[in-house]
Amino acid sequence: RQSVCVSLNLYPPPLLGDSFYLGFDFSTQQLKVVAIDGDLNVVHQNHVLFDSELPEFRTQGGVQLHADRLTVTSPVLMWVKALDLLLDKMRRAEFDFSRVRALSGSGQQHGSVYWRRGASETLNQLDPDQSLYQQLQVCVFSVSDSPVWMDSSSSQQCQDLQAAAGGALRLAEITGSRAYERFTGNQIAKLRQNRPEEFQDTERISLVSSFAASLFLGGYAAIDYSDGSGMNLLDIRSRTWSEICLEATAPHLDRLLGAPLPPTSVLGPVSSYFVRRCGFSESCRVVAFTGDNPASLAGMRLQQGDIAVSLGTSDTVFLWIQQPRPALEGHVFCNPVDWQEYMALLCFKNGSLTRERVRNECTGGSWEVFSAALRETPLGNNGNIGFYFDTMEITPPAVGVHRFDPDDTEVSSVSPQVEVRALVEGQFLSRRLHAERLGYSIIPGTRVLATGGASSNKEILQVLSDVFNAPVYTIDLSNSTCLGSAYRALHGLVAESGVSFFDVVKKAPEPRLVATPHPTLSTASPDLLPQLLAQRVNVLSYFCPVP
Known part of the structure; x- marks a missing residue:
């Protein structure tokens, strides 16, 4: 089957040559990257530790614990600056970005990012002579502190959602889980109720995974089915947003979330910003990012x-x-x-x-x-x-x-x-x-x-x-999330041709x-x-x- 695919040009060159595939992991305490070649050999690894390398954000374990000891957040701009720093480290190590054929990644599940109105224009017009942090620190995020998976401050919203769905078990049957305080839908409901002005100024809501993919795309990236399943909002059988859950959470929420996509989706080419600043090939593709737990399953x-x-x-x-x-x-x-x-x-x-x-x-x-x-x-x-x-x-x-x-x-x-x-x-x-x-x-x-x-x-x-x-x-x-993301980047290029994930990773x-x-x-x-x-x-x- 592989020889037929090659003859029909269904496999892009990297499966035959010496191209690279990147897997990023925006985890709780650090940002990591692994690069593999077409034979699944690891050719580069790097990381940025949030607490020690970005002390100006004053995080402990990558998060900020608020006075009520229930609210736990992370600064969105810390993740942005960490990506700048990571790419700088890779350049200093003489990593050849031009050989990267595809990239994907993962993010800590249940974290959410709120883009201010007009932020898409900023993303689409990034200046390669300036860092991401320089350009995104002003007028881009309506909420600067992202609720993350450790947050336990949305108990009331959980009760409201379960009541709207017809009970905890009925909600689990729809979304795959009963209502959890850290889950994104309940965090969105809390933000809409407690910070209405910031919510009103929000143009798009991303998960940490789709936020990271958006940086590489230069535009808003879709939430994938797998990470979307950890929101108490996605109907896991129809793989569409549940109308019951959306209505219980916020008005017109489907517009803020965008339509979810399969996790094997190729979202588009890497932004021209990264082509000019880092030397990525214009043909490099961005495959949908997912949550850290699903990425681990792929890595295993x-x-x-x-x-x-x-x-x-x-x-x-x-x-x-x-x-x-x-x-x-x-x-x-x-x-x-x-x-x-x-x-x-x-x-x-x-x-x-x-x-x-x-x-x-x-x-x-x-x-x-x-x-x-x-x-x-x-x-x-x-x-x-x-x-x-x-x-x-x-x-x-x-x-x-x-x-x-x-x-x-x-x-x-x-x-x-x-x-x-x-x-x-x-x-x-x-x-x-x-x-x-x-x-x-x-x-x-x-x-x-x-x-x-x-x-x-x-x-x-x-x-x-x-x-x-x-x-x-x-x-x-030890690197299951990054490896899983790199494997998924490689698979995303050939998934539409019917090539299975396990055909792609059989050399691991x-x-x-x-x-x-x-x-x-x-x-x-x-x-x-x-x-x-x-x-x-x-x-x-x-x-x-x-x-």
Whole structure:
């Protein structure tokens, strides 16, 4: 197929030559870039740290915490100046911009940017002899401080939106998530109510991702389906703005947002500003930017049926799903590499810190003893199970330590070895149960991709493999968002020709197999929990009730 595409000139030259593809990530604490060549080799990396390299904006962790301790914002101009600085660093490193065939990027999800009336003219007439910051710091943004994902000041707006939609579950069925304070629709509603003059002066509302794409385009970039799914505004099935949600948020909001587009869309050529200032080729294309979580899915090269589990301070689960079943917990987004399918995201606060506490209390602070406890206790833990919520959990909303014996009776303590396995099995059972409630199902070929600090522990990964009844692989995610954006830039050039994302990234390094399910599970049905653990679901469901 590739040879036919080449002969028909459906593949542009970079797939045959030595062109580059850029992936940017406008994250919370820094701006990063990765450049890859047509063989997916990383040829350049760079970054700008907001706090230390742009101290004039007085951010901590890239954000500004306001007096009410609920409002959290980031200065829009900090992101603009960071891009100036990053491109300067790349020029000093003698990066050859003329070889860039396409670029894409990601932005921290749920942040929003408000362009003042007339800003599009400024974007379209940028002077290459001046920096972006010099030209955009005056009369361009109606709101200078962007609400970001850490903001929790829009509770009333969340209640209003859910009431308008017919309840939290109905809103989740439409938009993929119940109302969340950080989600953009609720932030827009709050701004319209509390700062009406600035809202009235707004010509366009962007997400951080589409704002960044707009800088490169020299005009307003569309919001892509995937990042748009994190706004409580997009109907994830029709992939259009929900009229119910728009009307509940602000009048004529569809005009301010523009029509959403597939994440594989080529938005247009890079602005002449970057051609003249940096030396980009006029043929360089800008592919739609997306959110950081969807970009990570692309960077991990997650496939249908796969599940990625990040075992860090918090545990995060990424899923590729076909038929979503939105719930009151977790999020369903449009898939960033195959927009006709979906991805889901679950976050669990009680991750590695809880595992470390149990290690300290039960094994004298030794990971070796912790691992030995997992090896020496049987799969299913003889019916003992525990749920350990040291802090108020997100999924499910519960707190406290709860241990159960084989008769489902809550007990105050168990032996140290039993406690270690009860913790780890309980955590992974919860991950799987919630994933299945969002529409995930194990299919032939399903892989679990593990990353994060705990993914170095073979015994923990063995339990993960047993609970999901699927092989576990490890993968390096140190630059997953940037790599995913660079991969998407390359794919965007050929997506309309029918070339799949996975055809484009097949040369990327494969993840490493580290664990396979216990032999006693080999006959277990792949669409059910392994038999030795299924008996515990009734206990788990007490903490994770079906809505």
